[in-house]
Amino acid sequence: MTDSLKHKKIYDRLTKPYFILSVLIVLFVVSRISMYVVFMRATGDHSVRGFLVSMNKWDTGWYQWYVTYIGKDLEILHATPTYNGQAWWAFFPLFPSIVAFFWKIFGNNDQNNILLIGEAVNTVFFLVAEYFGFKYMMVTRKSLFAAYSYVAFMSLGLYSFYFSILYTEALFLMLLTLCFYFLKTKRYIAMGIAGAFLSATRNAGIMFVFVILVDLIEEYIRQEAKFDKKAPVKSLFSNLKDFVVTNLKKPELIFGTCLVPLGFFSFMALLSKITGDGLAFLHVQRAWGKNSNGLLRNLKYAFYNEFPPDFLSIATLLIIILIVITCINQKRFYETTFSVIILLASASSSFYSVPRYAIGCFTVVVAFSDEFSKFKPLTRAFLGVIIAAMEIILIKYWILVDPNLV
Amino acid sequence: MKAKNVILYILSGILFISYLAVMAISLDTSRATDAYRLYYVDKKVKYYLSQKDLEKKFCADRKFVFTSDYNPLNLGNGWGDPEPDATWILGKSGDVFVYVTHPERDYRIKLEISQVMSYENDLYINDVLIGKVEPDEQGNVEYQVPAGILTEGVNKITIRTDSEVYPLNYINPDATDNRRLNIYVRSLILSSAPEWSQI
Numbered sequence: 365m366t367d368s369l370k371h372k373k374i375y376d377r378l379t380k381p382y383f384i385l386s387v388l389i390v391l392f393v394v395s396r397i398s399m400y401v402v403f404m405r406a407t408g409d410h411s412v413r414g415f416l417v418s419m420n421k422w423d424t425g426w427y428q429w430y431v432t433y434i435g436k437d438l439e440i441l442h443a444t445p446t447y448n449g450q451a452w453w454a455f456f457p458l459f460p461s462i463v464a465f466f467w468k469i470f471g472n473n474d475q476n477n478i479l480l481i482g483e484a485v486n487t488v489f490f491l492v493a494e495y496f497g498f499k500y501m502m503v504t505r506k507s508l509f510a511a512y513s514y515v516a517f518m519s520l521g522l523y524s525f526y527f528s529i530l531y532t533e534a535l536f537l538m539l540l541t542l543c544f545y546f547l548k549t550k551r552y553i554a555m556g557i558a559g560a561f562l563s564a565t566r567n568a569g570i571m572f573v574f575v576i577l578v579d580l581i582e583e584y585i586r587q588e589a590k591f592d593k594k595a596p597v598k599s600l601f602s603n604l605k606d607f608v609v610t611n612l613k614k615p616e617l618i619f620g621t622c623l624v625p626l627g628f629f630s631f632m633a634l635l636s637k638i639t640g641d642g643l644a645f646l647h648v649q650r651a652w653g654k655n656s657n658g659l660l661r662n663l664k665y666a667f668y669n670e671f672p673p674d675f676l677s678i679a680t681l682l683i684i685i686l687i688v689i690t691c692i693n694q695k696r697f698y699e700t701t702f703s704v705i706i707l708l709a710s711a712s713s714s715f716y717s718v719p720r721y722a723i724g725c726f727t728v729v730v731a732f733s734d735e736f737s738k739f740k741p742l743t744r745a746f747l748g749v750i751i752a753a754m755e756i757i758l759i760k761y762w763i764l765v766d767p768n769l770v
Numbered sequence: 771m772k773a774k775n776v777i778l779y780i781l782s783g784i785l786f787i788s789y790l791a792v793m794a795i796s797l798d799t800s801r802a803t804d805a806y807r808l809y810y811v812d813k814k815v816k817y818y819l820s821q822k823d824l825e826k827k828f829c830a831d832r833k834f835v836f837t838s839d840y841n842p843l844n845l846g847n848g849w850g851d852p853e854p855d856a857t858w859i860l861g862k863s864g865d866v867f868v869y870v871t872h873p874e875r876d877y878r879i880k881l882e883i884s885q886v887m888s889y890e891n892d893l894y895i896n897d898v899l900i901g902k903v904e905p906d907e908q909g910n911v912e913y914q915v916p917a918g919i920l921t922e923g924v925n926k927i928t929i930r931t932d933s934e935v936y937p938l939n940y941i942n943p944d945a946t947d948n949r950r951l952n953i954y955v956r957s958l959i960l961s962s963a964p965e966w967s968q969i
Contacts (some may be wrong), residue, residue, distance in 0.1 A: 444820065449809055449818075615774075615775040615779050618782045619778040619782045619785075622781075622785040622786055625789055626785065636796050639806060640800070640801030640806065641796070641799045641802045641806065641807075642793070642796020642805070644810070650813060651818060730966070
């Protein structure tokens with residue numbers, strides 16, 4: 365057998381669905397066992413149930429309550445804000461509705477089972493997300509190493525635990541990955557359906573329409589745009605007109621794009637009926653005391669007023685640098701668009717959630733995996749070890765921190 | 771054009787128009803309760819209060835004591851945090867919101883002032899000037915509310931100075947307080963006769 369034929373056979377095997385899924389599951393199991401070991405050593409508690417329950421903190425309390433009140437014949441629709449104005453409509457309804465559905469079937473009406481069912485559901489979402497993330501990497505990067513790097517980072521990398529606990533991270537990642545995958549494979553109606561669910565999961569989901577727009581612009585410039593240097597303004601308008609007409613002639617694209625905001629606007633319509641305010645999900649943020657200083661002002665505050673900066677500020681700066689470098693190197697502006705949107709949205713009030721949202725926004729880790737695959741082996745090994753070690757430290761901090769004391 | 775494509779275009783059009791309709795309805799918050807709009811939309815009150823509380827507890831004929839014991843949720847913008855004796859207005863003005871069910875009645879408004887800095891303040895109801903805030907020896911300020919000023923629902927009472935209010939440590943270099951202290955208000959009541967005489 366010739367070398368090229370041998371390589372092709374290995375390549376074919378490595379890209380078979382059963383092989384990819386096997387790798388995903390192995391990586392996932394290894395990472396979750398690592399978390400369990402960290403939990404055991406940090407707390408002295410050896411129970412698996414204890415581990416599964418105690419990983420859920422902060423907003424999981426809200427989601428648990430949310431699921432309970434959806435499960436109780438949609439009592440949530442009559443629920444009023446807490447004493448300090450916090451209300452359930454700050455959280456988009458798709459994820460808790462899915463968990464409530466399974467809780468009604470398998471949960472035995474026991475509230476304690478909500479966390480476990482949520483984790484099981486999120487595990488499925490996460491594995492599906494990783495699988496389609498792999499396929500997306502193969503479609504766009506055509507690099508097996510980059511694709512497997514991506515799934516390794518998602519399972520073993522920073523903030524991976526968020527994709528297992530009762531948060532929306534796993535569902536959002538799965539739907540977002542599907543959106544990107546279907547966009548690049550030009551299955552626009554499937555993209556729209558995934559997008560509709562995406563925008564019902566988090567308000568950031570509606571921003572995917574900008575990804576579609578930038579991708580279409582990029583494609584048009586690459587394939588069809590004609591620029592006349594002697595008449596630049598005229599050719600710009602001519603190209604603009606041609607761009608609009610060309611894309612309007614694609615009914616599946618138009619319909620798929622129109623579908624994306626459906627989840628978002630459906631929630632708005634519901635809130636308008638319940639509260640009289642369709643933007644209630646936005647206005648309720650006041651009760652959490654969130655300011656909107658903006659990224660630049662927060663960066664100045666962290667690196668100038670409050671120097672030296674804390675871990676989260678440094679992480680935010682590194683993410684910004686990563687986005688800039690990968691944009692310059694890879695020139696996938698539609699991916700950069702989404703990374704920037706998520707960064708600006710998450711960093712507008714504080715840097716607290718920036719790393720978590722960056723990891724969960726798909727495009728940042730995809731771009732990093734692409735760069736990572738081009739490094740020298742020693743650099744890759746060094747970075748991989750650093751990232752895995754940092755995740756262990758993060759898990760330990762997550763397990764030990766008491767939200768009531770923060 | 772294929773039938774499928776026509777259907778897709780029609781559905782796209784329906785979706786787009788629906789989104790515009792939902793957006794238009796969402797921007798109109800007139801169907802939300804007064805308390806909801808005060809806190810979430812207009813951001814006129816410091817603390818969240820329910821519509822039920824607004825109508826039953828922060829209404830006319832109730833004495834609002836602006837101390838930390840009494841949890842005055844109807845304080846609007848411009849106030850500091852309630853303190854053991856009273857609450858400061860920080861800056862040029864402070865609002866208080868009161869729910870009125872019977873605006874046709876005769877009302878009197880009474881303030882208890884604990885301390886005044888050197889600023890001259892005026893009292894307004896729904897942006898209509900009622901009079902000057904000049905406490906008597908007991909620290910009280912009282913006025914008859916002219917007819918037609920109060921409306922059914924939420925009414926705004928404002929104490930305001932036209933002067934620039936400076937930080938205390940700017941006026942008095944020995945002071946450590948850097949807040950812009952204007953006036954220290956202990957209580958307020960908007961009362962309809964004849965209950966007035968019993969408050």
